[in-house]
Amino acid sequence: MDRQNMPRGRRMSEDILKIALPGAGGRMGQMISSLIAQNHDMHLSAAAERNGSPWVGRAVGDILISDDEASLGIGPGGVIVDFTRPEATMALLDIAVGSKTAMVIGTTGLSNAQEAKLAKAAQHIPIIYCANTSVGVTLLSHLVRQVARQLSDGWDIEIVEAHHNQKVDAPSGTALALGHAAADGRGVALDDVRDSGRDGITGIRKEGDIGFAVLRGGDVAGEHSVVFYGEQESLSLTHKANSRTVFARGALRAARFAAAQAVPGLFTMDDVLEG
Numbered sequence: 001m002d003r004q005n006m007p008r009g010r011r012m013s014e015d016i017l018k019i020a021l022p023g024a025g026g027r028m029g030q031m032i033s034s035l036i037a038q039n040h041d042m043h044l045s046a047a048a049e050r051n052g053s054p055w056v057g058r059a060v061g062d063i064l065i066s067d068d069e070a071s072l073g074i075g076p077g078g079v080i081v082d083f084t085r086p087e088a089t090m091a092l093l094d095i096a097v098g099s100k101t102a103m104v105i106g107t108t109g110l111s112n113a114q115e116a117k118l119a120k121a122a123q124h125i126p127i128i129y130c131a132n133t134s135v136g137v138t139l140l141s142h143l144v145r146q147v148a149r150q151l152s153d154g155w156d157i158e159i160v161e162a163h164h165n166q167k168v169d170a171p172s173g174t175a176l177a178l179g180h181a182a183a184d185g186r187g188v189a190l191d192d193v194r195d196s197g198r199d200g201i202t203g204i205r206k207e208g209d210i211g212f213a214v215l216r217g218g219d220v221a222g223e224h225s226v227v228f229y230g231e232q233e234s235l236s237l238t239h240k241a242n243s244r245t246v247f248a249r250g251a252l253r254a255a256r257f258a259a260a261q262a263v264p265g266l267f268t269m270d271d272v273l274e275g
Contacts, residue, residue, distance in 0.1 A: 017259050018045040018078035019252075020101065022092060024065050025055030028083040028106070031248040033060050039252065045078060046071050050088075073099025079255040083247075085168075086110045093121040102126040102258040104251055106133050108173025122266035126258045130269040131173030133250030137224065138269040140239045141181040144226050147235065148185030155230045156205060157182050162215035162223040170214045171196055178226055179210050222247075 019036055023029045024047035036042045044063060049055040051067045058065050072080050073095045079102045082092055089107045096103045105118065108131050118129060132138070148157065159182075161175040171179075176190070183190040188208070195205075196212035205211070215223075222241040227234060241247065250269065257272045 015041065017042045017256060018074050019043065019255060020046040020048075020072040020074045020078060020080045022048050022069065022072055022080065022082055022088065023084040024060055025049045025053055025058075026083070028244055028248065028251075031244045032081055032083075032251060035245070035248050035252055037061055042252065042255075045074050048072055070095060072096075073101050076100045077259060078102070079104060079258050081251050081255055082107055083251070086114050090114055090117060093117060096127075097121050097124045100125060102255075102261065103128070104133075104254045104258055105129045106131070106247065106251055109169035119266055123264055125264050126261035126267065127265070128254040128258050128267045128269070128272060130254070131177040132222070132247065133254055133269060134222075134239070134241060134246045135250055135253075135269075135273065136239050136241075136246070137174055138250075138273055140224070140226075140237060141178060141270075143237055144178050145181040145185040147226075147228060147237065148182040151228050151230065151235070152186055155228050156207075156209075156211070158211040158213065158227045158229065160213045160215070160225045160227065162217070162220050164219045164221070165216050167216060170216070171212045172214075172222070172224075174222065174224055175212060175214075178224060179212065182210055182226065 019042055021029055021032060021044060024033060033044055036044045044061045047060050047063060047065045048069050048071060049065050049067060055065050056067045069091060080092060080096050081104045082089055083106045086107060086109050089105060102125050105127060121127060159175050159178055161172045163172055179190045183193060193209050195209040221244050225236055225238040227236045254272045257275050
């Protein structure tokens, strides 16, 4: 498309937050770009997709989607909002650090080594890293930690999550984050008590374990329940996302927080809500 025929963008000023968006053609990418267009204090300054994607060259706002990831390094004051895949996130970290661009990372399924690289990058730039950018899920984590602390002896914890049939990691990053919150409430490490993928003759449930169950189907945006089972009673804490809009809205709130940080650091949605 000829740039002369592209829609006119908003007049830029120092008060406009510049956003760079990898995976612009994906479900979350489309939702985020749509919300950016509705916010007068933000501007989509760069967007990219993988080489060969049919989205490359398409207009989004007043820019074209590129296949050059390096274009996402928009510099100080800008924020890369990343909901891609772990391997893509690792490449984006290098671009962000090299260009001193802050990041919001909602990518899930990172390995321990990848999370270590992320933490190292946060020594150079502000990074908000969270498995779920929903405000409701952030508050749910607080509740799970508190309830787990109070309901310890004689109470079993099970976490059930459901997502659309295109999700590639299981349990979800959010489910694991809730598991960490529950384990933290009990003063243990999740890796020591995690029980997932039950099948066949499993034997009786081990006391103190935190169980995970996974559902995949349709276009479910995200549902998470943490159930505490006691003798003759149970307590369920549940969050349901009816649309990806809740994640996109939270991500842009996190982007504002990231842009406002004067020093590097690794932050979570807890910091965003408290800030």
